[in-house]
Amino acid sequence: MTSLPQGTGKKLGLVIDLDTCVGCQACATSCKEWNTGGYSAPLTDQDPYGPDPHGAWLNRIHAYEAGEGAAGRTVHFPRSCLHCEEPDCVTVCPTGASYKRAEDGIVLVNPETCIGCKLCSWACPYGAREYDEADGVMKKCTLCVDRIYNQNLSAEDRVPACVRACPTGARHFGDIGDPASGVSKLVAERGGYGLLPEFGYKPVNRYLPPRPKSPGQALSSAGQAAEAAPLAPSPTADLFFRWADRVLSR
Amino acid sequence: MHPAYSVIFFTCASGAGYGLLIWLALLGAAGQVEPERWLGAVGFGLAFGLITLGLLSSTFHLGHPERAWRAFSQWRSSWLSREGVMAVITYAPAGLAAIGWVAFETSGGLWGLAALLAAACALLTVYCTGMIYASLRTIPQWHNPLVTPLYLVLGLMTGALLANALLHAFGRPLAGLSWLTIGLLVIGLALKTAYWRTMSRTGKTYSAGDATGLGRYGKVRPLDPPHTQPNYVQREMGFHVARKHAQKLRKLAVLLGFLAPLICTALAFSPIPGLGVTATIAAVVFAGAGMALERWLFFAQAQHLVTLYYGAETA
Numbered sequence: 001m002t003s004l005p006q007g008t009g010k011k012l013g014l015v016i017d018l019d020t021c022v023g024c025q026a027c028a029t030s031c032k033e034w035n036t037g038g039y040s041a042p043l044t045d046q047d048p049y050g051p052d053p054h055g056a057w058l059n060r061i062h063a064y065e066a067g068e069g070a071a072g073r074t075v076h077f078p079r080s081c082l083h084c085e086e087p088d089c090v091t092v093c094p095t096g097a098s099y100k101r102a103e104d105g106i107v108l109v110n111p112e113t114c115i116g117c118k119l120c121s122w123a124c125p126y127g128a129r130e131y132d133e134a135d136g137v138m139k140k141c142t143l144c145v146d147r148i149y150n151q152n153l154s155a156e157d158r159v160p161a162c163v164r165a166c167p168t169g170a171r172h173f174g175d176i177g178d179p180a181s182g183v184s185k186l187v188a189e190r191g192g193y194g195l196l197p198e199f200g201y202k203p204v205n206r207y208l209p210p211r212p213k214s215p216g217q218a219l220s221s222a223g224q225a226a227e228a229a230p231l232a233p234s235p236t237a238d239l240f241f242r243w244a245d246r247v248l249s250r
Numbered sequence: 251m252h253p254a255y256s257v258i259f260f261t262c263a264s265g266a267g268y269g270l271l272i273w274l275a276l277l278g279a280a281g282q283v284e285p286e287r288w289l290g291a292v293g294f295g296l297a298f299g300l301i302t303l304g305l306l307s308s309t310f311h312l313g314h315p316e317r318a319w320r321a322f323s324q325w326r327s328s329w330l331s332r333e334g335v336m337a338v339i340t341y342a343p344a345g346l347a348a349i350g351w352v353a354f355e356t357s358g359g360l361w362g363l364a365a366l367l368a369a370a371c372a373l374l375t376v377y378c379t380g381m382i383y384a385s386l387r388t389i390p391q392w393h394n395p396l397v398t399p400l401y402l403v404l405g406l407m408t409g410a411l412l413a414n415a416l417l418h419a420f421g422r423p424l425a426g427l428s429w430l431t432i433g434l435l436v437i438g439l440a441l442k443t444a445y446w447r448t449m450s451r452t453g454k455t456y457s458a459g460d461a462t463g464l465g466r467y468g469k470v471r472p473l474d475p476p477h478t479q480p481n482y483v484q485r486e487m488g489f490h491v492a493r494k495h496a497q498k499l500r501k502l503a504v505l506l507g508f509l510a511p512l513i514c515t516a517l518a519f520s521p522i523p524g525l526g527v528t529a530t531i532a533a534v535v536f537a538g539a540g541m542a543l544e545r546w547l548f549f550a551q552a553q554h555l556v557t558l559y560y561g562a563e564t565a
Contacts, residue, residue, distance in 0.1 A: 018464075075462075092330060094321035125387075133482075195462070
């Protein structure tokens, strides 16, 4: 049923630390690997070895530059389904294939009933839903619903594949609706935020902003130039290196 | 947004088909047109043909067309589902009205009631089509109060052009219908122009900084895309026609979709034998090309919010 549940028992989601993410793509590849054999398998690629390789991925890692000069920063930005509390992608679905689970808030697509009309991908502002060309249905993050409750896995593996794979501990999984949970405390402590809140989709996933730079790092452009000056090669050193280059090039 | 040809054909054809159905039903029920058998057969046949072809073509872009029947289930929340349900419901009263007209050559009494019901259902179906687009908050150019009225007026307008050509072809031109057609062409053009004007007016736009929440550090620029080749989201949502071309195409859409049919419809008032039929059919042909272009632009000029994550500066 594509009508939304009246609140959900839990609000399971991810908290992603943009301060520690290094953009290594481990979460993306781990996600692809698990989910091509998991709940919404297969997760196909087209032309994988040709000139135009593309396919369905449930987690994509962008890198952005924000700000200018010394105050600017590079931010690695993982983007996947935010499991919104009021997801339009669910309500626009004409077949009932898209649904939000009342028990934990996970947004899922039933691959047996999806007709592949793609309207849900139009309704999602976050680009979380991708069409699988070979399978003819929509694919999206399942929050690894086939891992987190899986009694066949050891306890430490009962988290989404992306969280398990992250080498820097930048990804956290838990109940964001419970103020006492570890993820909720992390969000409160670090000022975690949701994406495009003014649209009212109420995304559950939270992003932890990059920490402020330490005083030594946060240099103005002038300060940077002054500090950088001693590191620049002196004319004498420059002459030496040029001589060495000539000698070694013989 | 990527302009899928099946969806362009679907919205144009079914819009015109429902429009023709509405005018035939209303003119018959009001006693303005004699319910003659062959006129009914061709008229309702054309309307049903356009509607059915449109609906069929809309299933071509589905990943699983064989599951399309499932789309009738979620009318409580989904405009797409509501459109499907209304499209099917419309066939019942419309079929009855057509039977009355073709089999019994009557459009009065209960047959007339069926016709009125068919017109109302057809109007609701086109309304649902418009709402599918207008309800998407992710695409500011579609989430616009003029979008649904435009779908309704353009459907009624192309339907009136078809009905007018049909009555001329059967040698029973109706001056009132010609004036109605001209009126709808003027309203359609005015609405479309107003829509384009509101589109270019800069309302609240969003930046990559808003989308990522990183705007607090300054201007946000993409450094590395997630993958080497464009993905589904970029292919489906990233299509955007160049502004320079859009201006030219808009002029062409106005010329073909509104001005040429207007001139042709006016020409059909001339008493010169044969001109009425030729001119009203030409009006339909021009309008068909114009509407296809207008619908293509409706998609190609729509920018989805998700493009902000993939390098668009504003949306």
